[in-house]
Amino acid sequence: MKIAIIGFGTVGQGVAELLVAKRAEIERKIGDFKVVAIADLTGSIWGDFKLENAIEFRRKTGRLPGGRSAREIAEEEDYDVMIEVTTTKLDESGIEYMRTALKKGASVITSNKSIAVDFQGLMKLAESNGARLMYEATVGGVMPIIRLLNSYLALCEILGVRGILNGTCNYILTRMEEEKLPYSQILSEAKEMGIAEANPKADVEGIDAGIKLVILANTIGIPARFEDIEIVGITDITPQAFAVAMQKGYTIRLIAEASRKSLRVSPRLVPLNSPLAIKGTMNAAMIRTDTAGDIFVAGRGAGKYETATAILSDLYELFRTG
Amino acid sequence: MSELFTLIVELEDKPGQLLRVLEPIARNGGNIVGIFHQRGKKTPLNRIPVEISFTAESKKAEKIIEELQRDFLIRQFGKLRTAVVSILLVGHVIHTDLSDTIKRVDSSDAECVELNITMPEREEPSTAMITITAKSEEALEMALRRLRETCREKGILVIEPINDGI
Numbered sequence: 259m260k261i262a263i264i265g266f267g268t269v270g271q272g273v274a275e276l277l278v279a280k281r282a283e284i285e286r287k288i289g290d291f292k293v294v295a296i297a298d299l300t301g302s303i304w305g306d307f308k309l310e311n312a313i314e315f316r317r318k319t320g321r322l323p324g325g326r327s328a329r330e331i332a333e334e335e336d337y338d339v340m341i342e343v344t345t346t347k348l349d350e351s352g353i354e355y356m357r358t359a360l361k362k363g364a365s366v367i368t369s370n371k372s373i374a375v376d377f378q379g380l381m382k383l384a385e386s387n388g389a390r391l392m393y394e395a396t397v398g399g400v401m402p403i404i405r406l407l408n409s410y411l412a413l414c415e416i417l418g419v420r421g422i423l424n425g426t427c428n429y430i431l432t433r434m435e436e437e438k439l440p441y442s443q444i445l446s447e448a449k450e451m452g453i454a455e456a457n458p459k460a461d462v463e464g465i466d467a468g469i470k471l472v473i474l475a476n477t478i479g480i481p482a483r484f485e486d487i488e489i490v491g492i493t494d495i496t497p498q499a500f501a502v503a504m505q506k507g508y509t510i511r512l513i514a515e516a517s518r519k520s521l522r523v524s525p526r527l528v529p530l531n532s533p534l535a536i537k538g539t540m541n542a543a544m545i546r547t548d549t550a551g552d553i554f555v556a557g558r559g560a561g562k563y564e565t566a567t568a569i570l571s572d573l574y575e576l577f578r579t580g
Numbered sequence: 581m582s583e584l585f586t587l588i589v590e591l592e593d594k595p596g597q598l599l600r601v602l603e604p605i606a607r608n609g610g611n612i613v614g615i616f617h618q619r620g621k622k623t624p625l626n627r628i629p630v631e632i633s634f635t636a637e638s639k640k641a642e643k644i645i646e647e648l649q650r651d652f653l654i655r656q657f658g659k660l661r662t663a664v665v666s667i668l669l670v671g672h673v674i675h676t677d678l679s680d681t682i683k684r685v686d687s688s689d690a691e692c693v694e695l696n697i698t699m700p701e702r703e704e705p706s707t708a709m710i711t712i713t714a715k716s717e718e719a720l721e722m723a724l725r726r727l728r729e730t731c732r733e734k735g736i737l738v739i740e741p742i743n744d745g746i
Binding site (some may be wrong): 498527 | 641666667668670671696698700704705706707708709737738740741742
């Protein structure tokens with residue numbers, strides 16, 4: 259199997275490191291593989307090279323040695339699978355490498371949430387070219403929700419999904435619940451700890467969870483677009499709100515909800531004994547089915563090796579199911 | 581499981597009457613949710629109609645009604661309001677005309693029956709837990725929609741529970 263990696267930041271390097279560290283295990287399961295090209299904004303590498311050397315070079319110099327652009331690599335190189343792990347841009351430019359690969363009949367494994375921009379279009383493009391688009395890593399990090407919906411529950415009707423899809427928000431809300439401190443104080447501490455980004459707008463305003471909800475909704479057959487999602491973030495929640503909620507046996511969590519009746523991301527009262535009252539940076543989801551009641555799944559929503567693990571899981575699935 | 585019941589009882593206009601109605605409800609394990617006392621209104625028998633809402637298991641509710649009917653004139657009884665939800669509001673709940681907010685939610689099929697407000701310092705947003713009951717799930721959904729709309733207009737954050745209807 260010939261693999262091209264587009265995007266060589268934290269996630270791309272995490273994938274490459276796991277491919278090196280687990281080579282024997284991976285090849286025993288899916289056969290021989292070779293990374294034939296890597297490209298990102300800093301440069302590229304292709305042809306006969308050792309993956310560990312590329313990782314080392316990128317780490318030491320902050321770039322890749324070659325001068326061909328990611329677009330050229332995507333268009334010109336010969337590969338069976340593209341691992342597309344560039345950052346989410348939420349416009350057409352975010353999905354151009356994927357389109358290039360799919361048009362060539364190469365499958366794509368991605369962690370890039372930009373697929374929300376044209377989910378249906380990309381799926382159709384993959385199908386018409388005999389390729390596949392795998393996207394487990396886009397929603398909930400390593401929490402295996404996409405596979406659960408697409409494969410294990412393929413013959414169920416999914417009545418709805420409710421999830422905690424943003425670890426930063428869940429961390430902030432957990433600390434507000436436990437320490438009764440104001441939102442702004444916890445946010446600045448979370449920034450210092452690297453849990454919240456310097457510009458946390460996309461997280462705390464519910465935009466990140468909203469994009470992931472678009473992907474989830476489409477996965478369960480609701481052709482939603484980002485504009486269809488009603489979004490309220492967590493910035494106005496007060497410690498008093500937690501105090502009052504807790505008197506009634508509730509906590510507050512940012513819940514992304516997709517069903518035929520509702521597409522929204524908003525702070526919700528969650529019973530303290532509900533599995534969705536999950537703590538810290540964890541992600542979680544409750545899936546309601548027609549024949550099997552509720553199914554709950556949880557896992558780490560972000561992180562270099564967590565996301566890389568989801569990518570490798572897709573690689574295995576791609577091999578296994580063809 | 582507890583259900584919500586509402587009854588309208590006609591009381592003579594003299595002291596201690598209301599207490600006599602509430603006693604059997606409490607004694608039989610009913611939990612009183614709301615009392616609506618229409619003092620200005622008189623029935624043809626020159627009595628005052630009082631609407632009482634309580635939650636109880638249906639077996640116990642039957643017993644409560646049986647006891648009340650011995651001493652009082654019960655005009656209406658039933659699971660009139662079957663759907664109930666508690667919602668948290670965060671923001672300037674009072675300064676944005678709370679009674680107007682409630683008025684907009686109330687209809688013939690749904691109404692606010694309970695309200696708890698926590699006010700921190702002046703200028704800081706307050707927190708209100710509001711309970712709405714309605715005659716049906718549909719009526720409740722309509723009331724919720726009106727509440728969401730009103731609060732969006734007034735800049736109040738609405739935090740709804742995750743309920744069973746997904």
